[in-house]
Amino acid sequence: MDFRLTEDQRALRRGVRELLARLFGREALRAAVDAPSLDRELWRELGAAGFFALRLPEAEGGVGLGLPEAVLVFEEAGRVLLPGPLVATHVAAGSVPGAADGSVVVTAASEGLVPWLDEADVVLGDVTGAVRVRSVDPLTPLHRLPGPVGAVGAESLGPAGAPSVVPTRPAPAGRLPTTDAVLLTAAEQVGSAAATTDAAVSYARQRSQFGQVIGGFQAVKHLCAGMLVRTELARAAVRAAAVTGDPVEIAGAKLLADEAAVGNARDCLQVHGGMGFTWEADVHLHLKRAWVRAELRLPAARAEEEVAAAL
């Protein structure tokens, strides 16, 4: 047993972090917030870098890596708030032509919601009657599907099967390798939780009040320590679930990752004080995206039920 990252995995993470710093740094993030749209060029660059084809066999033009590596990549995506239906496109790479190389954007209906519906080329699942809502997250356009709250969408957990693929028009409900999608969403949450921990710590080290940096006060320190604990717990859960692929462990990992991303964004906001409440600070972008990801795939109530059922 050696649960640490291998040398190759560390190199992969380093490479993805560098790539995303180049393709989607803070200036690009703020520019995207000011003029939200799906950046096709960015999407193709991600495709060229193997972001979507990561888990396809090399014989099919993929990178030939597994779920543990995909989790590391999506942690990095979550860290920089990379926008777009990344998980849906990645998961569809083996079944929707063009998804793997980034030339086709794939989204999926899930939990009564469809992100990026107007911008995507292919939508998986039944989106009959979808109505555009003003999304809380400036970087995730959302459509709402008719039906009661909590209705199970096309991406409900179930045995993996072939997805129904219907380009930009309604399709019968299909099934996806949804446990993977849930786990990769959880990985994005872990990346976000780590990023807000870093942001809070860095702000606490430079902001001064009462003649000292606020990071020296235990009240602030303990908030930051709690953020790290949440992150580490969720990270261990997500990475282990990627290794085992166990659906119950994946449900538990999503639960803890949602809690880490949302809870850490809240605490990060608190550490930033008044600045945390501004549009200018990035904290609200993490919080809003964390809310969307928490709701979009296996929300807490169902995750808790899934884990409880296995007890």
Added chain:
Amino acid sequence: MDLSCTDEEEEYRARLREWLAATLPGLPGRPDPLDWPARRAYDCGWQRRLYDAGYADTHWDASPTQRLIFLEETELAGAPYVGANFVGLLHAGPTIAAEGTAAQRARWLPPILRGDEVWCQGFSEPDAGSDLASLRTRAVRDGDAYVVTGQKIWTSHAEVADWCELLVRTDPEATSKHRGITWLALPMDAPGITVRPLRTLAGSTEFAEVFLDEVRVPVENRVGEENDGWRVTMVTLSFERGTAFVGEVVACRRLLGELARTARKNGTWDDPVLRRRLGRLSAEFQALWRIVQANVSEAQATGGVPGAGGSVFKLHYSHARQELYDAAAAVLGPDALDLGRDWTLDRLSSLSYTIAAGTSQIQRNIVAERILGLPKGR
């Protein structure tokens, strides 16, 4: 990211499992929890069996993965806990193994492994709790001995211990309070020692106050250099936070399964709020187990002592374990008030988890300062 065991490790697991299955049915009945001499005899008898079977040195000689397997399998099989041997096997023993001379290792380690000698811990004092380094129990050199005077508190197993790992102040003038501390092995039968048991809120006497009045401790009982005891101690404390709770995470997963069975029987399982609460706890203990595996992997790779990662683990573990007993109380309803139920006594004991071995507040300071790099300060 590899969670699988090597063939060799799986062989070890299989052998251990077989031995446990053959041995456990032959053990005598558990002693009365209030009868300390009986508890000592029982715990030492178990340790002796481990020794004879070749499993005694698991706590500090085996590879971290083997230790993990040992703790996992013994807990799964319902084997006895280390009990009175906790300090010897998990505090004093590892410290002597890491910092002692060859002669000291030869004198103290084999009796710990055989279950012949029991150790207790003399660290905290009435005025030195979270601020352990401010301890004042004085040791003055007199020829080939230290003369020790002072008071210790929260000393587990003091009534039945043969030895005490004792922290004393040897240099009150030192520039920092962390300097000037020395680690001594104190024989508990030395003249001048008075042990006064302390009754816990659970009603039992799990620990004691120890009064020291000019007790003579031979200089050869000093582990590490004079005035270097703080560093020597940190080795011990990291062990405590790093691996001492491994078996208990396994225990918690088992307890949670029991609780779910009880809830299904008594109808509380139909309450979705309670059911979801148990689901959440299950996810948390599963994740804690993965953190243990991550910490063990790290320790195995660096060959070192578990580090500040232990504090991350302990912070969440102690909280989750208390929440487990609160959830159990919700499942049991009126029965949660009956001291005749194991759950009730265990719930009371669990109140110490966020205090013992470094309070949660101190752990957060450690995480914030040593991992996140925030400035020291209050």
